[in-house]
């Protein structure tokens with residue numbers, strides 16, 4: 001079955017005698033045991049919950065993994081991955097990471113003796129050269145946010161495995177509809193489910209999907225030991241939102257392509273970063289490993305003041321730190337999502353102060369372009 005069919009055709013409630021069309025919310029913390037010394041399939045919702053299980057199985061299926069795990073946020077999912085490491089271990093990360101991941105790595109992970117080194121992972125050779133025997137995890141996003149750099153995930157997986165490290169990819173900017181990193185040799189794929197998976201800005205959640213059974217057991221151990229799993233009602237909302245993932249992504253990507261083409265031809269716009277434009281430096285890699293350029297793009301408008309003005313003036317693009325919703329949003333990354341990136345890192349990462357990031361929604365493309373055109377005129 002194609003992914004479009006699998007998004008709506010799955011077992012929404014195994015073993016339910018009433019055969020519901022939508023997954024019931026098992027809003028219960030505990031489950032009765034029939035015998036004192038024998039557990040049923042579920043005993044306590046931190047350890048397992050039927051609503052969460054349906055969502056986790058569906059996510060595993062959509063990413064072509066064997067097991068999925070859902071967490072209270074994308075950051076909780078990332079934190080869980082870092083707990084696979086111990087003191088003395090090292091993470092080799094691409095430098096263009098989500099601001100919250102940078103903050104976790106710089107200000108929390110250092111307390112447990114795990115070190116993080118940053119490399120330019122768009123150069124596979126430089127990652128190979130930077131690996132040391134302590135490198136246990138290679139960590140990256142592709143396309144990156146907010147610069148939309150595209151990394152060669154297959155090449156990076158080979159480099160990580162040559163050094164006996166795991167390779168973890170944050171797939172939030174693409175969603176499982178557009179890219180399946182496990183198929184490219186990646187060991188751990190994670191998402192902020194808050195973004196495209198949810199699609200409606202009404203859930204904060206995260207997910208990890210893996211193929212390897214031993215790795216799955218370790219992640220399950222951490223999810224249960226740390227108590228970071230997603231609650232049943234949020235699981236229900238995600239299950240509902242994900243049914244329209246294809247419809248949303250198709251519409252949003254089509255709109256993003258139109259907006260990117262408009263911006264690329266506009267005299268006041270300096271640089272358009274969008275992996276769906278043939279002028280993108282790694283367009284060929286994106287074509288090979290994903291099914292389109294997605295719905296996020298960024299561009300420069302010449303000065304931080306112009307960036308602030310444009311963000312505040314647009315009518316259909318609301319100022320918001322997040323992305324992936326059916327609504328179009330606009331942000332100034334250095335002032336918002338990336339404000340938590342330490343200044344020295346931000347500078348060396350070259351995130352321009354006049355950079356604007358758009359997450360393109362499902363509105364009419366003509367309306368979106370007209371809004372940008374009018375406001376670009378006025379700044």
Ligand SMILES: *Cc1c(COP(=O)(O)O)cnc(C)c1O
Pocket residue numbers: 073074075076098100101141145170172173191192193194195204205206
């Ligand atoms: C938002 C985001 C996260 C963090 O997810 P939360 O659900 O906000 O905790 C992680 N990675 C990327 C790429 C994100 O965009």
